Amino acid sequence: MSAPSLTVARATGWARFRALPLSDAGARILAGVAIIVIWEIAVRLWAPAYVAKPTGIALALPRVVANAAFWEAAAVTLGGVLQGLIIALVAGTVVGAAMGRIRLVESLLQVYVNGFFAMPMVAILPLVTLWFGYTGDARLATVVFAAFFSIALNVADGARAVPPEYIEVSRAFRGSAWSRLFEVILPSSVPYLLAGLRLAAGRALIGAIVAEFFAALPGLGYFILFHTRTFRHNEAFVAVAVLALAGVLFEFALARATARLLPWYRRDEKAA
Amino acid sequence: MRARGAAAATYAVSLALGIAVWEAAASRIGPAFLPSFTATATRIYDHALSGVLASALQSSMLLFFTGLTFAIVAGVAIGLVLARARHLRVALEPYIMVLYATPMVALIPFILSMLGFGFTAKALTVFLFAVFPILYNTIEGARSLKPEMLEVAQSFRSGEWGIWRDVLIPYTLPFVMTGIRLGIGRGLVGMVAAEFFLSGSGLGLLIFRSGQDFDVPGLYGGIIVIAIVGVVLMGLGRAVENRVAAWRGLER
Numbered sequence: 038m039s040a041p042s043l044t045v046a047r048a049t050g051w052a053r054f055r056a057l058p059l060s061d062a063g064a065r066i067l068a069g070v071a072i073i074v075i076w077e078i079a080v081r082l083w084a085p086a087y088v089a090k091p092t093g094i095a096l097a098l099p100r101v102v103a104n105a106a107f108w109e110a111a112a113v114t115l116g117g118v119l120q121g122l123i124i125a126l127v128a129g130t131v132v133g134a135a136m137g138r139i140r141l142v143e144s145l146l147q148v149y150v151n152g153f154f155a156m157p158m159v160a161i162l163p164l165v166t167l168w169f170g171y172t173g174d175a176r177l178a179t180v181v182f183a184a185f186f187s188i189a190l191n192v193a194d195g196a197r198a199v200p201p202e203y204i205e206v207s208r209a210f211r212g213s214a215w216s217r218l219f220e221v222i223l224p225s226s227v228p229y230l231l232a233g234l235r236l237a238a239g240r241a242l243i244g245a246i247v248a249e250f251f252a253a254l255p256g257l258g259y260f261i262l263f264h265t266r267t268f269r270h271n272e273a274f275v276a277v278a279v280l281a282l283a284g285v286l287f288e289f290a291l292a293r294a295t296a297r298l299l300p301w302y303r304r305d306e307k308a309a
Numbered sequence: 310m311r312a313r314g315a316a317a318a319t320y321a322v323s324l325a326l327g328i329a330v331w332e333a334a335a336s337r338i339g340p341a342f343l344p345s346f347t348a349t350a351t352r353i354y355d356h357a358l359s360g361v362l363a364s365a366l367q368s369s370m371l372l373f374f375t376g377l378t379f380a381i382v383a384g385v386a387i388g389l390v391l392a393r394a395r396h397l398r399v400a401l402e403p404y405i406m407v408l409y410a411t412p413m414v415a416l417i418p419f420i421l422s423m424l425g426f427g428f429t430a431k432a433l434t435v436f437l438f439a440v441f442p443i444l445y446n447t448i449e450g451a452r453s454l455k456p457e458m459l460e461v462a463q464s465f466r467s468g469e470w471g472i473w474r475d476v477l478i479p480y481t482l483p484f485v486m487t488g489i490r491l492g493i494g495r496g497l498v499g500m501v502a503a504e505f506f507l508s509g510s511g512l513g514l515l516i517f518r519s520g521q522d523f524d525v526p527g528l529y530g531g532i533i534v535i536a537i538v539g540v541v542l543m544g545l546g547r548a549v550e551n552r553v554a555a556w557r558g559l560e561r
C-alpha cells in the first residue's frame with residue numbers, strides 16, 4: 038500500500054465524516070463511547086491497578102448488585118435524604134411564607150437565614166455529632182440543615198412576589214387569612230418553591246454523604262469510604278453512580294412535576 | 310441613606326435578639342452542648358489574639374482561591390469553546406449535566422487514595438466542587454446568544470477572534486458571574502470537606518480539633534467564623550454579579 042493512496046482515503050473519510058448528518062443522539066452516543074474508551078486507556082496506561090475503570094466497574098457491578106448490604110446502604114442513605122427533604126420542605130415553607138408576608142418576621146430572621154445559607158454546611162458536622170451522637174439522627178439533622186435554608190429563602194422570595202392585585206381580590210371577596218395563604222400566596226409561590234427544592238435536593242445528598250463520612254454511619258457514603266480504603270475502587274464507583282442517578286432522577290421528577298403543576302412555567306428561565 | 314440606616318438598625322436589633330435568645334438557651338442547656346455567647350466570643354477573641362485564627366484563615370483562603378481560580382479558567386474556557394462548537398456541545402452536554410448533578414463529595418475518598426492528602430488533592434477537591442456550576446452557566450449563557458448577533462458580526466466579516474472579543478465574551482459574562490457566585494458557594498463546601506476529610510488544615514482543622522477536644526466554645530466560634538467567611542464571599546460574588554447584570558439590563 039502506497040502512502041498517497043492512504044492519505045486520499047483518509048481525506049475522503051474525513052470529508053465523509055464531516056458531511057455525515059450526525060444526529061444529536063448519535064453525537065451523544067459517540068461522545069459517551071469516546072469517554073469510556075479514553076477513561077479505560079488512561080487508567081490502564083498511567084494509573085495503579087486499583088483505580089476504577091469501565092471494564093473493572095462492569096465486572097464489579099454484578100457483585101455489588103448481588104450484595105444485600107449495598108441495597109441496605111442505599112435505602113438508608115436515600116431514605117434519610119428523602120425524610121430530611123420532607124422535613125425541610127414543610128419547615129422551610131412555613132418559615133419562608135412567614136418571612137415573605139410578615140415584615141417583622143423577615144427583619145428578625147433574614148440575617149440568620151442568609152447567614153446559614155451562605156455557610157458551608159459541612160462545617161456543622163462536629164456540632165451535629167456532638168448533639169446527636171454518631172447515629173442516623175446526625176445524618177438526618179445534617180440533611181435538614183443543608184436543605185432547609187434554600188427552601189425557606191426561595192419560598193420567602195415567592196411569597197413576597199405575589200402580585201398585590203391577587204391579595205386585593207382575595208380581600209375584596211372577604212377571604213379569610215387562611216384562604217389567602219392556601220389559595221393565593223402558596224400556589225403563586227410554587228415556582229419558587231420548586232426552584233428551592235431543586236437546590237435543596239443537591240445539598241441534601243451532599244449533606245447525607247458527608248455526615249456518613251464524618252460519623253462513619255452505615256450508608257452509601259460509608260460504602261464508598263470503606264471500599265476505597267480497601268482499594269476496591271470499582272465497587273465504590275458503583276455507589277457513586279447510584280448517587281449520581283439519584284440526583285439525576287430527582288431533577289427529572291422535578292421537571293415532570295413542574296410541567297404538570299405549572300404548564301405555563303418554563304423552567305430554564307429560572308435556571309440560574 | 311435613611312433606608313440604609315434603618316436596615317442597619319434592623320440588623321443590629323435582630324443580632325441583639327439572637328444573642329439574647331442564645332444566652333437564655335445556653336443557661337438552660339448547659340455548656341457541654343451550648344456554651345454561652347460570651348464564652349464563644351471570648352474564644353474567638355483568644356484565637357484572633359494568638360494568631361491561630363489568622364493563620365487558619367490564610368491557609369483556607371489560599372486553598373479556596375487556588376481551586377476557584379482553576380475552576381473559573383477551566384469552566385469559562387471549556388464553556389466558550391463548547392458554545393462555538395455545536396456538535397461537541399450537543400455531544401457533551403448530557404455528561405456535563407450528570408456531573409453537575411453528581412454530589413462531588415462522593416469522590417473525595419477516591420482523591421484521597423489516588424493523590425494522597427497534599428495541597429494538590431485539596432485544591433482539586435475545591436476545583437471539582439466549583440467548576441460545574443461555572444461551566445454549566447457559561448454554556449447556557451453562550452447558547453442563549455441570539456444567532457442574529459453572530460450573523461451581524463459575520464456579515465461585517467468579523468473573524469473568529471473578533472466574534473469572541475466583541476460578541477461572545479461580553480454577552481456571556483453576566484451568566485459567567487452567576488456561575489461564579491454558585492461556584493463560590495459550592496467551592497466553600499469543597500474547601501471545608503477537603504480540610505476535614507483529606508488532611509486537616511485551616512479553618513476546617515480549627516473546627517475539627519475543637520470538636521475532638523470537646524472545646525465546645527471553640528467549636529461554635531469556628532463555625533461562626535466560617536459562616537462569616539461564607540457570607541462575605543457570597544456577598545462579594547453577588548455584588549459583582551449584580552453590577553454586571555445591571556449592565557446587561559442596559560444593553561437589552
